[in-house]
Every structure is written in C-alpha cells, then in structure tokens.
Amino acid sequence: MSCCASGDKPPRPPKPVPPLYFPTRLPAEVQSRTPENFPVPLPYNQRTTYCAEVGADYVGKSVLLCGWVHNRRDHGGMVFIDLRDRTGLVQLKFNPETDPGAHTIAGRLRSEFCICVRGHVAARPEGLANPNLKSGMIEVNVHEIDILSESPTPRFPIEENIDANEELRLEYRYLDLRRTPMQKALITRHRIAKEIRDYFDDHGFYEIETPFLTKSTPEGARDFLVPSRVIPGTFFALPQSPQLFKQLLMMSGFDRYIQIVRCFRDEDLRADRQPEFTQLDLEMSFVQAIDVQNIIEGLIARLMKKILGVEVKPPFPRMSYDQAMAEYGIDRPDTRYDLRIRDVSAVAKRCEFNVFLDALAKPDGCVRCIRVPGGAEMTRKEIDTLTEDMKGIGAGGLPLVKVAQENGAVVFQTGIAKFFNPQTTAEMCAASGAQPGDLLLFAADRVANVCKYLSWLRETVAKRRNLIPANQWNFLWVQDFPMFEYNEEDGRHYAVHHPFTAPRDEDLHLLDTTPAKAKAKAYDIVLNGIELGGGSIRIHRTEVQQQVFKILHLTPEEQTAKFGFLLEALRYGPPPHGGIALGLDRMVMLFTGAASIRDVFSFPKTARAYCPMTQAPSPVAQAQLDELYLRLNVPAKPAK
C-alpha cells in the first residue's frame, strides 16, 4: 500500500539507524560520566552463558549475562537483582562503593526490564548461599549494565505459581510463557517430539508432510473450511487428520510413515481439546495390529524412560471393547482403581421399585451398580452433591443404598432400601459383592445411558474419595471394537472408528448379514483413563471398502464424489497396511502433569475457540469477502 498522495515529493532523508541498545538515561551527574563508565554499549551478542548455568566453576571469571529483572531488593546501599532467563535465576549484586554508575542504574530497574550486565562471579560469603537457586552458591558483582528495554508492571506476576485468571494470562500469553512451569512444559514438548523423531528414524520411518488445504470429509467432526478464490463457490477443508493421505503413501510404497502433524476439528472444546491440535500420525505396510502395537509400546517405553525416568514394561494389557463397556462403562477405562460395574438386572427385576422396573421394560434396559467399599460413611452432603451432579449429566436421580449389618444379618439402609426384602437384599449382595459398610450406587436405564452414568460415577467417586493411586501409569490396549454403531433416529449405521477400518477376517461375512455384530481390527491405547490414541488395520480391498461404504449409506455416486480417489488407488496393488495416531498434546499434558491442554500449547484458544491475545477470529474487509464470492448471513440476535 502506498502512503504517498502526491508523487512529486523530494526523496525522504534516510531514517536514522536505530541504536543497537535502548539508550540508558542516567541522572545528570552520572550521565556526564557516561563516556567514562559506559564507553560503548555492552555486546549482548557475546553472552557468556545462561543465568542458572553460572556455577562455582565461574568464580573469579568475568561474565556477560542477559535476561529479565525478576526481583529487586534495594537496601539503599547494596542492591540485589535476580536476573532470569529460560534456565532460571542468578543473583546480581550492585555495590555503590565499587560501581557507583551501575548502582545508580540498578535503582531504576523494575520488574521485567530486559538488561545486559557485565561483572565478575564471586562465591557467596559463608552462610549466605541460597539453596533454592541452582546458581545459589555464587553471585555476580556487576560493573556495567545496559537497560536493553523497559517494561510496565505486568498485570500479573511472573512467578512459578500464580492464580491469575486464565483469560488474562492468555491475553498476555508472551508474559505467561516467561514463567518457569510454562517454559518447562514447552521444553518438555520439544524433547518429546525430538525423541519421537529419533525413535522412528531408528525404526526406518520417514516423516512426510501432507496437505492442510484438502477435501472436506462427509462424516466425523465438523470441518474448518477455507474458500477457494480461484474456483468460486468451492471450499477446502483443513484436515481432521491426514488419514487418507497416509494410506495413499502406503500405496506409494513408502512402507513406514510418520508425521507430527496439526489437525483441525471444529467441535466444542474441553479441558483436553483445542480446535487445532497435534497428532503423532503413523502408518505401516504389511502389518497386523500386533506390529503397530509393538512399535507404539517401544516408543512409549522409551519416552517414559527418557522424559520421566520411569520404567514401563511392554506388552501392555489388552482388553476387549465389550469387557471395557461392561465393567467400566466406557471404552477408555482407568484401571488404577477398581469400582467395577456389576449388572444386577436379574435381582432388580424382582424389586418393587418402579425406576428399576420401568428401565427394564425398555429395549436394552438394564440395572447396574458400582460398589463403593466403605462408602456407607459418606455424608448426606456428599451424597446429595453426587445426586445433583448426576442429574446434571442427564440422569433422573441416583438410587442408592448403604449396606449395614443388623443382628448378624446384612441389611440395606437409606435411599431405596425399602424396596428390598431380605431375599432380594441377599441376592443383591451376591450380585454386587456388597459387604457391610459399603455403598451401592445404581443406574437404571437403557444400556448406553447406564454406561454413561456409571462411568462418570466411577471416576467422580474415585476422585472425591481419593481412590486413585499416585505415580501409576496404567497403559492399556482396548481392542475388538465393533465396526458400526446403529443409530435408531435415522435408521442407519455409523462407523465407530472410521470408514476405512478393516473388519476382523472372521467377521467379514457378517457385513452381508448383521454388520452391527462385526468387530474391527481397531485398537485404542489408553493411559489412566485417557485415550492417548487409536488406530486400525485398514481395508486394502476395493470390494470390502465399497461394501463398508454401502453399509454407511453411501451410494456409489457419493462414494465416487467423496472417495473416488481412494477407490481408484485401491485398484493399483495396495499393500495391506495399518497405523495409529496419538494425541501429542495429551501426551505432553500427562508427562508434564498439566491440568489443562492449554498449558502445553504455546498460544491456545479459549473454550469458545477465541484467542484473547490476537482477538482472532475477527471480521474481514468486504473486499476480502468479495474476492472469495462470499456473502455473510449472520442472523440478528432475537430481541426480548
């Protein structure tokens, strides 16, 4: 863009070259001595080392250090500054008697000023070492200082632990990232990524990039769309994953592929979800599930060892999807604690409790429960809170009984105890394994809801009652997922994993007859109840792929329109292949102990996918819309 309205102006004089350092303004009496004390700016490009690296071996040596003012302790005479960089802190000492010029400037320093100092390193006097600092044995006697840039007081302190509100931290993300825990998280993230690349390089994988501007996928998450300027009325989608590209790379014969790759999904966010996130994506040719699992187990063992110093020993336990759902109510069970789900429908059927009876009358209705050992001690308040929270996730309520002993007989108390007679009480105890002192929590509804409620209860009770052991790393493979899930509302099947997942060989024939019964060659890797990733062996035969598409209600025309390139590629000698994708962000989160995925992103977004720092997303100029042939259709807010 030109800023000149008229063309005939004389050439502007060249702009003065900005000084290499922020001019240090001194009080008059000191400024007059500047040429003497500070003949040239300090050569900040010749840094000796990082702050926390200055140790006993530097004693007596001259050092040049750069960093930020972390803290100032001004005694009127002596001034101490903690200088901070990405390694940590070092104490600077300004002595008015030996270095009056530097001392005067030290008086002007404020938090987060960026400075460069030269001085000599001295061992701290006896008894004055600071054991909390890595460089606490020494200090730097500063002779010269340059203020490279100043800073207003930050809206929140740059400290290890802060409780500033997160929106504010995101608005000033660059300041938040100066904090040690944030730096540690991103540095750990780097180390994990590097370790991953080294590992796969060792195992003969090639990292190959795939497009971000690609084709919208019909199923799965909502796509982020990018309009094409060149072909009006058409759109790219940002990839939800490089799934098809990596399969095509197998067809190209690369045999072993990995990529640490950004993926995009336009869905509502959570504490462990961002709209753009990073996957470790891999694909291998001529493999079965066990081969992919072996590779991943090796990777995880190596990461755990190198990053955390923890030994884990493959192979990891395997669990079928059916078992996971039956015992844990979820396809990613946390096996660090028990609280397993028991089906008690048979006994419930004979209780005069309408909630149970109504549930059992429904199609695939059931009554299941979890037994909380010693849970009878839970207070009324705890139980009421639990009940309220259950309603919050959609349950009608929380039927429960406390198990007690009276005159040598086991009895139920409180809650729905009155619906049990001695006979059903005994049978319920047998079915649930209940002992006196326990609490039984029930859910009665259709299976899907019961699983949802009880898996939530399991996790919540375990957390609230501190049943989760610390420092335990329970890796688990969940496998034998169903191929499809039948949706009653629109009367069709949906892929549980994705439409390219191969059925088990022995279930191939079920695709013709009862596809809902077919199991897939799919596997998820779960750590402590968190899904780290999932993968599958893919379909490499055209006719099977077409059959699966058909079950998914894709007409041959739709198949061609959406996946023609894949079906075509499958004609040209595709190798059997399979792979997996792991959520890198979640992995970093677990390795660093971060509470939120936002803490392992450099610049994350809020729950509304908004960036308080850049204020993205934002409106664009009409001209930009015109260029893309777009017209907005934003509904006005309904007035009330």
Next chain:
RNA sequence: GGGGUCGUAGCUCAAUUGGUCAGAGCGCCGCCCUGUCACGGCGGAGGCUGCGGGUUCGAGUCCCGUCGACCUCGCCA
C-alpha cells in the same frame, strides 16, 4: 444447545438477613535502609462492584436480561 461455578482495586479475594461496606493481602509509587533472596521500616495513590434494566426509602447483595471465563453433558468417524 443443556447443566454447574464464577465476574468487586493492577492481581487474588472479603463485605452477616438488602442498611458507614468500598475493605484486606500482595503488587505499584515516594522516602529511609550495605547481605538480601517472600528483604525490612514509614507514608501514599488506586474502584462505573462485567454490562443493561427492574424491585426498594436504600442494591456489590434480590429479580430479569446480556456479555465473558472455566468445568461438564451433547458433540468430537
């Protein structure tokens, strides 16, 4: 889209049933202080209680709406 928690000084929070309730700690500013490292001492500044309505003699407090943050259900093949 549903449920929950929250919004008061730069930051974190308090303010009894609606009634001297505009408060504290930290931070910030000024002065003093030569061994601090959560330095210390004295003094000071700083507020549209998210925003908009309503009830009331009176609202930070109650009601309605709205905006935003976080958690969660749906959603995320």
